[in-house]
Amino acid sequence: MTFIRQPTRAGVRDATAKIAAVVPVSPLLTCEINGIKIAFKCECVQPVGAFKLRGAWHRLTAIDPEQRRKGVVAFSSGNHAQGVAWAAKRLGMPAVIVMPADAPVSKRDGTLALGAEIVSYDRATESRESIAAQLAAARGAVLVPSFDDPWVIEGQGSAGIEAAAQMDALGLGPVVHAVVPCGGGGLAAGIALGLPDAAITVVEPAGWDDMRRSLEAGWIEPVEPNPPPTACDALQTIRVSPLTFDVLARRDARGVAVSEAEIRTAQRWAAERLRLVVEPGGAVALAALLAGKVAPHAGMLVVLSGGNVDRLAYGRVLAGAD
CATH class of the missing domain: 3.40.50.1100 (Rossmann fold)
Known part of the structure; x- marks a missing residue:
């Protein structure tokens, strides 16, 4: 169980x-x-x-130091993305964010400025959850949902x-x-x-x-x-x-x-x-x-x-x- x-x-x-x-x-x-x-x-x-940095910081600091080297994957239109990127940067962790192609430019630029990698998707035809889960599994990274955690x-x-x-x-x-x-x-x-x-x-x-x-x-x-x-x-x-x-x-x-x-x-x-x-x-x-x-x-x-x-x-x- x-x-x-x-x-x-x-x-x-x-x-x-x-x-x-x-x-x-x-x-x-x-x-x-x-x-x-x-x-x-x-x-x-x-x-x-x-x-969003509140939840991101609490989540990422709870990750085992050994696991942190493999980083995190998140999905977000921008605010959670920036929160995770901010926390990951402070902790020296790689971060990949799955963002919709139509996300506001300011949020996309802010996420990139914090050192995260962005993977784009079409919110009308693709599932961000599936893309993020596949990326996390492939990289051995921790998946950090925006609210379901x-x-x-x-x-x-x-x-x-x-x-x-x-x-x-x-x-x-x-x-x-x-x-x-x-x-x-x-x-x-x-x-x-x-x-x-x-x-x-x-x-x-x-x-x-x-x-x-x-x-x-x-x-x-x-x-x-x-x-x-x-x-x-x-x-x-x-x-x-x-x-x-x-x-x-x-x-x-x-x-x-x-x-x-x-x-x-x-x-x-x-x-x-x-x-x-x-x-x-x-x-x-x-x-x-x-x-x-x-x-x-x-x-x-x-x-x-x-x-x-x-x-x-x-x-x-x-x-x-x-």
Whole structure:
């Protein structure tokens, strides 16, 4: 019988200590919405522009030193790619990233700049999981999924523990409700483990809201055929994993979906009110709040998960070219 390791709250605490030793705590900003002070965890200003280095660092540092020489293989549209590449570079490990051919140029360039090798694929006709698994087997490398991994989930959860300490230090009290962007659910599941007393709402782009549908159904529902185009390249996950779904289902998490127009509005609001560059996928939790799909209240934490924008597309967003 094969033992499948489960992510735990203790693992999130361990990951938090690991992250604190190598990366400064990301900022927590506050701003009033409808007269209520809301806390924003700014993962968009991490060294790789997103929260993904948290899970990557926790995962790669758990690899046996002997195995590290053979490196790691990951698949990602860009943020997880950069997180893995960043961690691998610090640890002196080779890294291969399977990236879609249409990944944003900024994310592709950032991954290459960190020393990783990129293998491209067509997201419409090829399976990134199959390609990555074959590469890992051929090289004897460790496969590092973007969310379907207990260490990765625990690492992402460190953002929640950090935010809770920051809110307490600011006199905002405990985190009562965390609103979190969701692709595969690694960040949301990790925060749910790290903040066991907080309500959890996951937010996805419309048409890609498989976690919302799964939580409502009580079992995993994949994205429906022919999903609509979305600017949220970081959240285009076809099917969530049992690991993330089980954590969120046990916590009675709920999900909401936001439109592309609502996401653009959130990006502009973050630029104007918080002076932050936030990518589409990183802005969905804020979009749900601004659109009234999540009601603001005291003790609310909103995660801004990434800031790796395509410059031309972001310029159009700021210009209001909807």
